[in-house]
Amino acid sequence: MKQQLESIQKQAMEKLAQASDLKELEELKVAYLGKKGELTQILKGMGTLSPQERPIIGQLANEIRGSLEEGILSAKNRLTRELRNERLKAEVIDVTMPGKMRPVGKKHPLTTVMDEMKDFFLGLGYEIAEGPEIELDYNSFEALNIPKNHPARDAQDTFYISENVVLRPHTSPVQIRHMMSNTPPIRIICPGRVYRSDTVDATHSPVFHQVEGLVVDKGVTMGDLVGTLQAFAKAIFGENSRIRLRPHHFPFTEPSAEVDVSCWGCDCSGCRICKGEGWVEILGAGMVHPNVLRECKIDPDIYSGFAFGVGVERITMGKYGIDDMRLLFENDVRFLKQF
Amino acid sequence: MKAPIKWLKDYVNINVSIKEYIDAMTMSGSKVEGIEDMAGGIENVVVGKIISLEKHPNADKLVVCKVDVGTEVLQVVTGAPNVKEGDYIPLAKVGAKLPGGEIKASKLRGVESYGMMCSIDELNLTKDYLPDAPDDGVYIFNGTPELGADVKDVLDLDKVVEFEITSNRPDCLSVIGLARETAATLGQDFTERKITVKEEAGGDVNELISIEIQNPELCSRYAARVVKDIKIEPSPAWMQRRLAAAGMRPINNIVDITNYVMLEYGQPLHAFDLEKIQGSKIVVRTAKEEEVIRTLDGQDRTLDSEMLVICDENCPVAVAGVMGGENSEVTDDTRVLLLESANFKGSSVRITGKKMGLRSEAAIRFEKGLDIENTIPAINRCAELIELLGAGKVVKGIADCNCKPYEERVMKLEPDRINSFLGTEISLDEMVRILNSLSFKVDTNNMTVIPPSFRNDITQFADLCEEVARFYGYNNIKSSLLSGKESTQGKKTYKQKMEDVIRYTMMSCGLNEIYTLSFASPKVYDRINIPEDHYLRNAVVISNPLGEDFSLMRTTTLPDMLKVISTNTNRNIPEAALFELAYVYFPVEGEILADERSTLTIGMYGKTSDFFVLKGAMEELLSAMGIKEYEFRPEQNAQSFHPGRTAKLFIRNKDNEMVYAAILGEVHPEVAENFECPKRTYIAMADVQVLIDASSVEKQYKQLPKFPAITRDLAVVVKDEVYVGQLMDLIEQKGGEYLEEVSLFDVYKGEQVADSMKSVAFALSFRAQERTLTDEDVNIAMERILKNLEKTFDAQLRA
Ligand SMILES: [Zn+2]
DSSP states (O other): OHHHHHHHHHHHHHHHHHOOSHHHHHHHHHHHHSTTSHHHHHHHGGGGSOTTHHHHHHHHHHHHHHHHHHHHHHHHHHHHHHHHHHHHHHTOOOTTSOOOSOOOOOOOHHHHHHHHHHHHHHHTTOEEOOOOSEEEHHHHTGGGTOOTTOGGGGGGOOOEEETTEEEOSSSHHHHHHHHHHOOSSEEEEEEEEEEOOOOOSSSOOSEEEEEEEEEEEETOOHHHHHHHHHHHHHHHHOTTOOEEEEEEEETTEEEEEEEEEEOTTTTTSOOTTTTTSSEEEEEEEEEEOHHHHHHTTOOTTTEEEEEEEEEHHHHHHHHHTOOOTHHHHHOOHHHHTTO | OEEEHHHHTTTBOOOSOHHHHHHHHHHTTOEEEEEEETTTTOEEEEEEEEEEEEEOSSOTTOEEEEEEOSSOEEEEEEOOTTOOTTOEEEEEEEEEEETTEEOOOEEETTEEEOOEEOOTTTTTOOTTTOTTSOSSSOOOOSSOOOTTOBHHHHTTOOEEEEEEOOTTOGGGSSHHHHHHHHHHHHTOOBOOOOOOOOOTTBSOHHHHOEEEESOTTTEEEEEEEEEESOOOOOOOHHHHHHHHHTTOOOOOHHHHHHHHHHHHHSOOEEEEEGGGSGGGEEEEEEOOTTOEEEBTTSOEEEOOTTSEEEEOSSSEEEETTTEEBGGGOOOTTOOSEEEEEEEEOHHHHHHHHHHHTOOOHHHHHHHTOOOGGGHHHHHHHHHHHHHHHTOOEEBSSOEEEESSOOOOOOEEOOHHHHHHHHTOOOOHHHHHHHHHHTTOEEETTTTEEEOOTTOTTOOSHHHHHHHHHHHHOGGGSOOOOSTTSOOOOOOOOHHHHHHHHHHHHHHHTTOEEOOOOSEEOTTHHHHTTOOTTOGGGOOOBOSSOSSGGGOEEOSOSHHHHHHHHHHHHHTTOOOEEEEEEEEEEEOOTTOSSOEEEEEEEEEEESTTOOHHHHHHHHHHHHHHTTOOOEEEEEOSOOTTEEEEEEEEEEEEOTTSOEEEEEEEEEEOHHHHHHTTOOSSEEEEEEEHHHHHHHOOOOOOOOOOOOSOOEEEEEEEEEETTSOHHHHHHHHHHHSOTTEEEEEEEEEEOSTTSOTTEEEEEEEEEEOOSSSOOOHHHHHHHHHHHHHHHHHHHOOEEOO
16 A cells, blocks of 8 residues: 555656646646545545554655645646746737837927026025016116117117117116115026027027126125136036136126136137137126116115126027027927937 | 237337237237238248340240349249339249249240239239229339338238227227227337427418307317318328228328328317318307208208207308218318317217218217317327328417316225225235326325326226226136125025926926017918907017018917927928917007016927817816816807817916916917918917916825725717716716716717717716715715706716
8 A cells, every 4th residue: 555655646746747737737636636536545445454554554645645735736836937937928028119108398408508597596595587578778778877879789789669668688677677676685697588689690589598697785796706607607517617707898897807618619729619719708797887786776885796697599509519599499399309 | 990010019019929919908808809911821922023024935915024033033924914124013932822822833835934923912902902003913013122022021011900899998999099908918118109290381270260169068179270282192002001901991191191090099080171161160069950961972961950060150061070061071172171180979979970870980989989188189190190291281280179178087096995896905006007007197195096088988986996907817806606795595486486387397298398589570460360450469569670570579479389380390290299488568558568478388280189188288287386276168269270179278366266368279270271380280378477376386185085986987968069068067066075076988979879969978986085985875966967967968868
């Protein structure tokens, strides 16, 4: 009987190892361990054994049952695994095919550049001030120390609505409005649309954007202006950027400067971006003219301040290597999607 | 202002290279716009003399010359028709460089030629510079220049620096002004030149002319000299060349001298024929209304009472600072000259010039306000040059009517304040050195400073700071960052934050941001089907537009979005989804300024776009802005839109009113055609301020449900014209307290549904907060809903 048991075990184990699907495995389970299964049948014949043999055979039979159960389980695991692997193989997809989620839209590069500037100045404690684009001549010129018939008006090529109303040629009137209705300390930037009567070409547009800045407080120095612009240049053009100030004249600042940044294309050795100059003019700046402060009821003997203005289109074109300003307003989707 | 270097060198030593010079000038505030090197590209071109000239053996049109260049005699073949034996000519020797290329030895029809005789074209020079040059052929020198001498020296070929002069520095619109800046920049001395007028004609100017200024506000000084025995002839070559190099065409000796002095001194001068001045009298006054003068350009100009004129006893003879009159013009027959050197008010010259459409070099200088102390030196220099050129004999004395004698401005010198304004530590000595180099008089005992008369721009403390800073070096100012100042908080306004929300939501919805210009054409309204008298046609008008098509400030962004869509379609781009955040502008009755309305415009076309994608974007926006109560109402009467595929969005504002916020829909096919847009183009336009006013960023957490929901489907058949929105509204109204959500899941037409009917299916979800609902609860609600749908919309439950 012992022999019989052992041969059943051997036979069963062999069959289990060969079982090729779960159905076959179930049949084997029934065949050996079922009520009418071989092992059960043998155990039913235990009654014929002597009392000495019974516990020995009984124990053996239990061991064999245990090992068969174990064998079935492991065969089942094996078969499940094989089955799953087969299914996975059948489910292969081509992961190199393009994604399907609707692509997010892109921010226009002008917005991106203005946002960078806003972020920089917000961090330095500036507020963002806004004002109308259709503005009083007074706010756009006279309060900025440019009286009617001042020769500096020639440079502006201003659009007029009426004698006293213009399309603002810069966002400086926002500074005037802010100074008129606030007291120092003042730290603002004024981003926005401005207008000059230039016909559209690769480097001009009658509508463009500026970000101007204004700081008025006790003891503001020209060194503060230099430091602010230096930090600004690093933020916008990269950590290695340096600035260079050239004396210039603006009616609303004194001293006034035009400011160049070291060329980001060649670091001052001369390239296409800087037209070989090594420096790129990016903004105008200066200490707020005392006449402007007085006009805004701020005493220039107590307060001083600085102001600067940058053309967003030029910076955007420089940063991204855009060679024609018209691209910014044409809105070809293939252009927009690049940013 | 074009400044020839050699002319500058009359007044200052320039001891650095041209590159160093322009860099230094740029950094001290005289911006250089360009350099013109008249000798650029010319090398080894020398003076030669033609010592013999023979016919070419093989060519009728060529001659063979022997040319003496001092050290050797060269054989040169030329086709120039104008050369003859004994002529001095510029000869480009073998190996010489010309702007057109290098000269090589050559054989012309079998005869060797060792060089080329040059025309002014080949030397890249103009007849303005060398008026005696022939129109065609080789240039022939006047006189007998040294053989073999470099033509660059003989012809005085110079480098010319063009400076951009800012409006505050009219003094620098002159060689002398730029020489002064040069001297201060290079640390050189400015060389004063003493002017000597011999006054050989004797007499007394005051017996020949009297001057009366009736309007001293507009003319503060008028000085005049008289010159007799005038001989009009061409001015000498050196003067012609300098004028030409500075950009002025030589005319004759008198005109050239006045121009020369204007360029050198910055003071415009005018010459009258004294014999044509009636009554030996100059009256400076404003014109009478409707008074007429024929100016030198032959035009009759009607004057008005704001214009300043120079008159004789009877009538105007010149428009002050703008142009002379034909009636007093200097001609070849002129025998006696009246020279004018005056100081006119800048704004007056500017206004008058503008009205007449004239803007001469003289007017450009007057406009900016001139140095009143410069009138006399300038007229003396003019007299000196007349004598030097032998153009006439100067009468003794100057008739000088000076209404406002110059007073020096004594200003405080506050070195500490300058340093604390600039953020520098410049010593007093250094400041004094800088100011002295700019001709300021500094008194360190009284701590005062007096700017020179030609610096009208220096009036206050900040002006002195700029002068000190310019020559201390802007780039030597140490940078600081508002340290120690009261700190301020950087923040965006609510509106600015909301605009960011709008942008980010639009981009999340797959829309790309665009920028368009703010102008509109008056013709555009027809193209978007806007009727006459519609409020959109009432726009702010630009009085000096770039053209009719850009003459209005836009009242709608629709045309601009359509243009962008059209651009993309025409470039075969199959689909696009776009948005713009920009202003439109409405005139306001009784207000000076316009109402500027921030507008969100969405535009889309192509296979992933339809009305519901557009509406979805609007819904996302409403959700992002925290606008919870809104309604999309069908809109049949928007002329630019498809009458059956358009809605208006109404939202509940803070005053608890439902207000119009946006329109969205398919563009009317006619409009789409007008703009060459795809037939299915979708546009939304929203009033951003209305959205912002109704928006809210406040959020409140609502507990997640604890009890399960029961869902039921409801399909009803209704007439086609019943809106789904109406059905949903009614379901929500009648759903009872447990109805949690209604969502549409199908609209069906076809088999089993009668024509002109549709089947609409909803999924309804019911839930109670405090218990699990029973079927009984829901059945009651469903029955109520159905009964009401039947009653109101004649709806039939679909089996
Ligand atoms: Zn570069």
